[in-house]
Amino acid sequence: MVLRHPDRDQIRIEGVLAALGNPVRMAAVRVLDGGGEHNCSSVLGILGVTAKSTMTHHWRVLRESGVIWQQPSGRENLLTLRREDLDARYPGLLDAILAGALRDEASQAAQHVGPSGG
Amino acid sequence: MVLRHPDRDQIRIEGVLAALGNPVRMAAVRVLDGGGEHNCSSVLGILGVTAKSTMTHHWRVLRESGVIWQQPSGRENLLTLRREDLDARYPGLLDAILAGALRDEASQAAQHVGPSGG
Numbered sequence: 001m002v003l004r005h006p007d008r009d010q011i012r013i014e015g016v017l018a019a020l021g022n023p024v025r026m027a028a029v030r031v032l033d034g035g036g037e038h039n040c041s042s043v044l045g046i047l048g049v050t051a052k053s054t055m056t057h058h059w060r061v062l063r064e065s066g067v068i069w070q071q072p073s074g075r076e077n078l079l080t081l082r083r084e085d086l087d088a089r090y091p092g093l094l095d096a097i098l099a100g101a102l103r104d105e106a107s108q109a110a111q112h113v114g115p116s117g118g
Numbered sequence: 119m120v121l122r123h124p125d126r127d128q129i130r131i132e133g134v135l136a137a138l139g140n141p142v143r144m145a146a147v148r149v150l151d152g153g154g155e156h157n158c159s160s161v162l163g164i165l166g167v168t169a170k171s172t173m174t175h176h177w178r179v180l181r182e183s184g185v186i187w188q189q190p191s192g193r194e195n196l197l198t199l200r201r202e203d204l205d206a207r208y209p210g211l212l213d214a215i216l217a218g219a220l221r222d223e224a225s226q227a228a229q230h231v232g233p234s235g236g
Contacts, residue, residue, distance in 0.1 A: 092214040099208070100211055
């Protein structure tokens with residue numbers, strides 16, 4: 001089965017934002033951004049939370065919006081972030097988003113640690 | 119009626135991205151970013167498309183995600199982009215998104231004009 005991917009010039013910003021505007025998909029993209037070879041199982045292992053069937057939907061949203069490549073490799077699909085395409089089309093966007101996710105994570109961790117926040 | 123707005127440190131990137139990952143909300147935010155005083159009616163007038171009742175939902179999504187202020191003013195709500203909060207929390211994000219939307223618009227216009235694209 002050939003999976004449909006948009007060409008670079010078919011990517012639309014609303015699609016990219018909608019794809020990343022979900023905590024599970026954001027977490028998955030952060031795993032892919034961390035490097036290494038990944039397929040669905042390896043990402044699931046790292047996230048440690050989501051059922052494979054649910055994740056199939058999330059991969060499709062990420063693929064059809066142009067955020068990831070999903071390429072057949074053996075029995076699974078190799079998953080990679082389309083950083084080159086996204087950076088070319090929307091300079092600074094992916095970095096700002098990933099930095100923002102990291103920042104949210106740090107501020108939530110800080111709120112859990114101490115009663116000093118307000 | 120007091121409308122609920124998240125504090126700056128309650129804003130989450132997934133919420134901001136989901137809010138902007140919709141063409142109508144993106145168009146509305148671009149109007150607000152263009153400056154001037156706006157309420158629902160004035161934005162609707164500029165967009166020229168969406169029913170007021172539908173827009174009420176969109177304003178709520180934008181407000182609850184921390185993207186806009188919606189402040190009572192006379193019979194309507196004054197609408198403003200929370201640029202200062204968004205820029206402080208996610209440096210470069212809003213600019214990258216707005217530039218991306220502009221770029222999409224330009225590339226779509228170019229595709230409509232000529233048969234040379236491929």
